[in-house]
Amino acid sequence: xxxxxxxxxxxxxxxxxxxxxxxxxxxxxxxxxxxxxxxxxxxxxxxxxxxxxxxxxxxxxxxxxxxxxxxxxxxxxxxxxxxxxxxxxxxxxxxxxxxxxxxxxxxxxxxxxxxxxxxxxxxxxxxxxxxxxxxxxxxxxxxxxx
Numbered sequence: 643x644x645x646x647x648x649x650x651x652x653x654x655x656x657x658x659x660x661x662x663x664x665x666x667x668x669x670x671x672x673x674x675x676x677x678x679x680x681x682x683x684x685x686x687x688x689x690x691x692x693x694x695x696x697x698x699x700x701x702x703x704x705x706x707x708x709x710x711x712x713x714x715x716x717x718x719x720x721x722x723x724x725x726x727x728x729x730x731x732x733x734x735x736x737x738x739x740x741x742x743x744x745x746x747x748x749x750x751x752x753x754x755x756x757x758x759x760x761x762x763x764x765x766x767x768x769x770x771x772x773x774x775x776x777x778x779x780x781x782x783x784x785x786x787x788x
Contacts, residue, residue: 648775649722649740650678658683658710660694660749661727664761667703668768677775682717686710694749697757701765723775742771 651669653662662681669679687710695705711717718724723740728748735741744767749757 648673648677650680650720651723651725651771651775652717652721653679653681653725653727654683654713655681655727656683656685656748657687657750658713659687659689659691660757661744661746661760661764662725663690663705663708663710664694664698664764665725665727665744665768667698667705667708668765669772671703672768672772677772680717680721682711682713684713686712691749691752691757693752693754693757694761696754697761700754700758701761723771725771 651666653665653669655662658681662683666679666681669677673679690705690708690710695708698705718736718739721739723742725742725744727744727746744764746763747760749760752760
């Protein structure tokens with residue numbers, strides 16, 4: 643029996659320095675790379691928020707080498723699911739792509755203690771997304787991303 647093929651998920655926030663980085667890292671970590679995770683920002687920062695890096699290290703996930711990336715139309719085109727986190731009108735909408743909006747606080751300016759509840763909420767939402775995506779795989783293993 644062939645193994646299921648799951649969709650590619652793109653997490654998008656403004657600076658790609660916090661929320662989207664944490665979400666992509668959790669998706670990769672929790673699925674052992676079975677679901678492709680990418681992240682980008684509409685106005686990427688120069689570096690990932692150090693408090694985010696520290697909070698994720700507490701969860702056993704290393705973001706020390708992560709770098710913010712600019713959101714491109716190609717990144718959206720290659721994704722089956724786009725999870726937005728406050729990027730507003732900068733996120734292109736393409737037919738056939740599933741969009742999910744997660745309203746989450748921005749960790750910018752927060753210390754590690756302030757990032758922890760955001761991190762924990764992102765983990766909870768990523769786990770629910772994984773359950774949804776893996777349940778959506780049809781009998782032939784093809785994803786039902788729409």
